[in-house]
Amino acid sequence: xxxxxxxxxxxxxxxxxxxxxxxxxxxxxxxxxxxxxxxxxxxxxxxxxxxxxxxxxxxxxxxxxxxxxxxxxxxxxxxxxxxxxxxxxxxxxxxxxxxxxxxxxxxxxx
Amino acid sequence: xxxxxxxxxxxxxxxxxxxxxxxxxxxxxxxxxxxxxxxxxxxxxxxxxxxxxxxxxxxxxxxxxxxxxxxxxxxxxxxxxxxxxxxxxxxxxxxxxxxxxxxxxxxxxxxx
Numbered sequence: 001x002x003x004x005x006x007x008x009x010x011x012x013x014x015x016x017x018x019x020x021x022x023x024x025x026x027x028x029x030x031x032x033x034x035x036x037x038x039x040x041x042x043x044x045x046x047x048x049x050x051x052x053x054x055x056x057x058x059x060x061x062x063x064x065x066x067x068x069x070x071x072x073x074x075x076x077x078x079x080x081x082x083x084x085x086x087x088x089x090x091x092x093x094x095x096x097x098x099x100x101x102x103x104x105x106x107x108x109x110x
Numbered sequence: 111x112x113x114x115x116x117x118x119x120x121x122x123x124x125x126x127x128x129x130x131x132x133x134x135x136x137x138x139x140x141x142x143x144x145x146x147x148x149x150x151x152x153x154x155x156x157x158x159x160x161x162x163x164x165x166x167x168x169x170x171x172x173x174x175x176x177x178x179x180x181x182x183x184x185x186x187x188x189x190x191x192x193x194x195x196x197x198x199x200x201x202x203x204x205x206x207x208x209x210x211x212x213x214x215x216x217x218x219x220x221x222x
Contacts, residue, residue: 045213
């Protein structure tokens with residue numbers, strides 16, 4: 001059964017304290033892994049797409065990496081404005097199947 | 111208007127009402143999606159349209175009825191909903207199926 005699991009469910013960091021969020025997946029065939037950021041009361045905002053193991057993407061303080069079983073979203077020296085829920089999603093061999101994880105709620109304290 | 115817009119932003123309806131949610135994308139995309147987001151649960155994909163043709167219906171109850179009159183507009187018609195249908199309904203679009211999706215702000219639906 002296709003499955004996407006994110007951990008931890010919630011993460012509290014001090015400003016400047018780097019950490020990583022995990023997205024592990026079990027799918028029949030990965031066609032793409034996507035990271036999104038969602039602020040309260042808003043729709044998810046696209047961050048990155050990763051297609052193959054070993055691929056990395058960076059944007060400001062965020063860096064996403066991908067292996068054959070999981071993806072990490074590394075946050076370097078986070079700021080309070082990075083506080084949000086981070087979602088990952090995968091697209092499988094079945095072109096129309098798109099699965100989201102439950103998200104990691106990140107809180108960065110000043 | 112830019113990106114993906116949704117109206118209304120908030121909706122309260124009784125179980126016997128009929129209402130519609132509207133989504134419009136200004137990105138020139140060919141695919142549009144409806145998602146349901148409930149508290150403590152992952153986003154659930156409800157419907158997928160590609161080039162105005164429905165390509166996926168993920169076992170959604172018939173009380174939800176989508177309509178895609180053109181590649182820029184998507185509707186979700188609601189009738190005789192249940193309280194458990196209360197959730198945030200999100201619309202998204204993408205260049206083509208399988209590409210990254212861009213989301214609207216959502217409609218917060220409460221069924222009383």
